[in-house]
Amino acid sequence: xxxxxxxxxxxxxxxxxxxxxxxxxxxxxxxxxxxxxxxIRNRHFAQTENASDLAIGTxxxxxxxxxxxxxxxxLIIVAxxxxxxxxxxxxxxxxxxxxxxxxLAFDISAACSGFIFGLSVADKYIRAGIYKxxxxxxxxxxxxYLNFNDRSTCVLFGDGSGGAMVVRSDEPGLLCxxxxxxxxxxxxxxxxxVPTSSPFNGLPRGTDPYVxxxxxxxFDFATRTVPKSVEEMLEKQGVGIEDIDLxxxxxANSRIVEIISRKLKIPMExxxxxxxxxxxxxxxxxxxxxxxxxxxxxxxxxxxxxxCGFGAGLTWGNMLIRM
Ligand code: COA
Numbered sequence: 001x002x003x004x005x006x007x008x009x010x011x012x013x014x015x016x017x018x019x020x021x022x023x024x025x026x027x028x029x030x031x032x033x034x035x036x037x038x039x040i041r042n043r044h045f046a047q048t049e050n051a052s053d054l055a056i057g058t059x060x061x062x063x064x065x066x067x068x069x070x071x072x073x074x075l076i077i078v079a080x081x082x083x084x085x086x087x088x089x090x091x092x093x094x095x096x097x098x099x100x101x102x103x104l105a106f107d108i109s110a111a112c113s114g115f116i117f118g119l120s121v122a123d124k125y126i127r128a129g130i131y132k133x134x135x136x137x138x139x140x141x142x143x144x145y146l147n148f149n150d151r152s153t154c155v156l157f158g159d160g161s162g163g164a165m166v167v168r169s170d171e172p173g174l175l176c177x178x179x180x181x182x183x184x185x186x187x188x189x190x191x192x193x194v195p196t197s198s199p200f201n202g203l204p205r206g207t208d209p210y211v212x213x214x215x216x217x218x219f220d221f222a223t224r225t226v227p228k229s230v231e232e233m234l235e236k237q238g239v240g241i242e243d244i245d246l247x248x249x250x251x252a253n254s255r256i257v258e259i260i261s262r263k264l265k266i267p268m269e270x271x272x273x274x275x276x277x278x279x280x281x282x283x284x285x286x287x288x289x290x291x292x293x294x295x296x297x298x299x300x301x302x303x304x305x306x307x308c309g310f311g312a313g314l315t316w317g318n319m320l321i322r323m
Pocket of ligand 1 (some may be wrong): 028029034037038066112151152153155213214215216218219252253280310311312319
């Protein structure tokens, strides 16, 4: 029987940091409004890099931290909703850049749950005995989709990338998961609409690149669906709250995380927050946080870590990991 285990992490974010104060010079907002409602203080915005550059930076860091050669990678999954092109995928651009010539590479679109969806797909390939070494990356360049005339969305997001190497193992590493989707509420958070048009239907050509969001619908979804899904998952697996060492939630909003903490009765001290530095980086937020925890020694081998992803789609992805 095969299991999958996470053996190395990495991250790459643009150097340029934009503070709430700096944003307030552009739109009618304030540090006080943004930080009190979301916990966000800074975000990193790309100057020239695209989503693939950040993903490649993450891939190279992960490779430098494990004993796996690029040609031994079987699978590359990049979770992204803001890739450089519609095609080729960011995963194929990463494959070429790192020389992973034997890998199958593709992107998945599950927004802020994307990294967890990617881990889940990789886990199935590994458990089925098909692949041994999988590189999973979340990479987003959301700044290119933000409308800087819309203060209700442009203050919330940032650019970044993070990821992990997941390999075949004799011991369980990815312990259990609860993933889901609710397409009925999908249009409450959209990004990058390309309408139908051709020379034969007379419809005008044009795109609406921007993020549009009904913040209250998303807030309500995240604070109801995530705790319920986690509770069901832990109960099914027979895992108690006390067995969880750390929680790495999607870094959308500290108030959402506080409600999740209260509902799950897991103290806030066990939740890792870094949205004050990066804002919401969608699929990259969980792996960036995970990488920080590994780098600063707060996550060590043997620890049990809960990931809680949620976002557009709508989608959610919760997973319990033994490091
Ligand atoms: N700066 C200052 N004022 C702002 C603002 C900003 N950046 N954005 C909105 N406002 C104003 C609104 O115009 C509104 O003013 P009005 O009452 O005069 O109309 C007021 O602030 C309150 O807006 P409201 O939308 O009720 O605020 P809220 O308390 O619901 O908080 C969010 C808004 C977006 C922070 C909150 O809904 C949220 O976090 N939702 C989840 C979003 C999310 O995480 N999405 C990604 C999930 S992956």
